[in-house]
Amino acid sequence: MTQTNQQSSSHQVAEKNQAPTITLIGAGLVGSLCAVLLAKRGYNVVIFERRADMREQSMSAGRSINLALSNRGIHTLKQADLMDQVEPMLTPMRGRMIHDLNGEQHLQPYGQRAEEVIYSVSRGDLNKLCMTAAEAYGNVTIHFNSRCDAIDFDKQQLTIYNELTEQNEQHSFEQVIGTDGSASSVRNAIHARHSQQNIVEPLGHGYKELSIPPDSEGNFQMEPEALHIWPRGGYMIIALPNKDASFTVTLFMPNEGELSFDSIDNKNRLQQFFKQQFSDLIPLLPNLETEYFNNPTGRLATVRCNPWHYQDLALLIGDAAHAIVPFHGQGMNCGFEDITELMAQIDQHNNCQTAQFNWQAVFSETDKLRQPNGNAIADMAIENYIEMRDSVNDPKFVLQKELAFELEKRWPDQFVPRYSMVMFHRLPYRDAQQRGETQKAILKELTQSIDTIEQVDFDHAKHLVNEQLLKVNLNP
Numbered sequence: 234m235t236q237t238n239q240q241s242s243s244h245q246v247a248e249k250n251q252a253p254t255i256t257l258i259g260a261g262l263v264g265s266l267c268a269v270l271l272a273k274r275g276y277n278v279v280i281f282e283r284r285a286d287m288r289e290q291s292m293s294a295g296r297s298i299n300l301a302l303s304n305r306g307i308h309t310l311k312q313a314d315l316m317d318q319v320e321p322m323l324t325p326m327r328g329r330m331i332h333d334l335n336g337e338q339h340l341q342p343y344g345q346r347a348e349e350v351i352y353s354v355s356r357g358d359l360n361k362l363c364m365t366a367a368e369a370y371g372n373v374t375i376h377f378n379s380r381c382d383a384i385d386f387d388k389q390q391l392t393i394y395n396e397l398t399e400q401n402e403q404h405s406f407e408q409v410i411g412t413d414g415s416a417s418s419v420r421n422a423i424h425a426r427h428s429q430q431n432i433v434e435p436l437g438h439g440y441k442e443l444s445i446p447p448d449s450e451g452n453f454q455m456e457p458e459a460l461h462i463w464p465r466g467g468y469m470i471i472a473l474p475n476k477d478a479s480f481t482v483t484l485f486m487p488n489e490g491e492l493s494f495d496s497i498d499n500k501n502r503l504q505q506f507f508k509q510q511f512s513d514l515i516p517l518l519p520n521l522e523t524e525y526f527n528n529p530t531g532r533l534a535t536v537r538c539n540p541w542h543y544q545d546l547a548l549l550i551g552d553a554a555h556a557i558v559p560f561h562g563q564g565m566n567c568g569f570e571d572i573t574e575l576m577a578q579i580d581q582h583n584n585c586q587t588a589q590f591n592w593q594a595v596f597s598e599t600d601k602l603r604q605p606n607g608n609a610i611a612d613m614a615i616e617n618y619i620e621m622r623d624s625v626n627d628p629k630f631v632l633q634k635e636l637a638f639e640l641e642k643r644w645p646d647q648f649v650p651r652y653s654m655v656m657f658h659r660l661p662y663r664d665a666q667q668r669g670e671t672q673k674a675i676l677k678e679l680t681q682s683i684d685t686i687e688q689v690d691f692d693h694a695k696h697l698v699n700e701q702l703l704k705v706n707l708n709p
């Protein structure tokens with residue numbers, strides 16, 4: 234085992250500005266954006282990242298190439314002064330474009346106002362931008378090819394495996410933040426000390442990425458400003474637009490069973506499956522067979538754990554604390570919101586000027602405030618899978634969506650569709666979930682014996698809304 238340059242280099246920075254050094258494990262989306270906001274506050278930041286620098290090496294294919302960015306994530310990017318640079322990377326998506334079995338398409342808008350859109354963004358480009366922005370502060374050092382394997386909280390030491398030298402190294406730390414994703418080593422270390430819950434719940438479904446290239450003239454082959462969905466009951470395909478006029482297509486399906494990644498294991502079965510279920514997609518997927526058989530099959534799971542912190546030494550944020558299934562497009566957004574809360578707690582309890590730091594309060598308050606919200610979005614993400622693959626074409630579901638927009642128009646301070654509360658506003662996920670339950674019951678009652686919006690009894694609707702829904706603060 235060797236003592237490395239890392240320790241001395243981080244201490245050199247610390248000597249320069251006397252601020253504490255925070256160690257992050259993982260320079261993914263959450264780690265690198267967290268580093269920007271810590272650096273902005275004057276903290277020194279050292280990050281250990283398992284992978285090579287993605288700015289120098291191409292990313293592996295088939296791993297969630299683009300993501301839906303929405304209001305919560307945008308808020309944190311604004312706090313980091315990055316939205317000017319992020320905006321040119323975004324493609325707005327105004328609603329779900331539903332592709333029926335017969336090839337017909339229809340758009341279900343996400344919201345009623347022009348600004349109620351979500352944005353497709355390249356994961357790699359956003360991650361690279363955050364890394365570069367963090368390093369630009371001069372007090373952030375990212376060590377690539379450096380995998381955290383163990384944490385000794387008594388000695389405040391990390392064991393880092395250096396992939397290049399193939400050596401273990403020991404690094405001391407003051408505070409460590411686990412931003413190392415769903416299989417977090419920091420979570421394992423915290424829970425080896427003290428664990429009330431540390432569950433990884435597999436969904437039983439996985440995903441495979443495919444791609445629709447631009448046409449021969451470099452144009453999009455489908456409506457660019459939409460998130461496309463082929464809902465088919467037990468499974469579905471979605472497609473998000475990219476800036477280069479391609480689409481990243483994701484097939485979600487059970488891992489095992491009659492129609493599953495296991496059973497569709499040869500070219501004939503694959504072609505037959507697509508001909509039956511996604512025939513309009515076949516001409517758009519020239520590399521279907523190669524991509525299906527060569528790209529990895531991602532597994533989906535929900536992580537629920539408690540606690541998210543250990544004393545004044547360690548905290549988990551992002552997927553390390555709450556990996557969720559991707560059907561609400563909120564994993565990254567929720568991770569970014571964790572950062573906003575962490576910074577609020579740092580601003581409240583720490584003072585770099587007077588060198589007073591209360592990390593115990595920062596970590597325990599962040600944990601206390603974020604954990605219920607992490608659990609709420611985890612539940613809502615699973616519900617959204619069922620909604621996307623099963624319900625979007627159900628006439629009752631469509632009627633209730635239409636009515637929800639109408640109630641929002643009439644009583645915007647009280648009734649806001651749950652999807653809008655999650656995607657376009659920042660009230661805590663837990664509150665959105667609870668209000669969503671009440672609203673769902675109201676919608677059910679108002680639509681139980683009718684088929685069209687004209688038949689709704691709006692006097693009764695007014696009574697229910699006033700009786701059950703207090704005024705909502707959408708952006709506390």
Ligand SMILES: Cc1cc2nc3c(=O)[nH]c(=O)nc-3n(C[C@H](O)[C@H](O)[C@H](O)COP(=O)(O)OP(=O)(O)OC[C@H]3O[C@@H](n4cnc5c(N)ncnc54)[C@H](O)[C@@H]3O)c2cc1C
Pocket residue numbers: 258259260261262263264281282283284297299300301302379380381382412413414415416417418440483531550551552553559561562563564565566567568
């Ligand atoms: C198919 C799919 C689609 C998705 N779509 C959306 C979407 O539309 N919108 C959305 O908001 N979210 C989406 N998500 C979720 C989103 O990808 C995650 O929530 C987000 O990437 C979490 O960021 P993170 O930085 O916490 O973790 P990660 O992105 O997993 O980053 C963790 C980093 O830590 C590094 N690391 C891991 N272990 C170690 C270790 N031991 N030592 C050092 N480094 C380590 C990894 O190499 C990585 O760089 C999607 C996810 C999937 C799978």
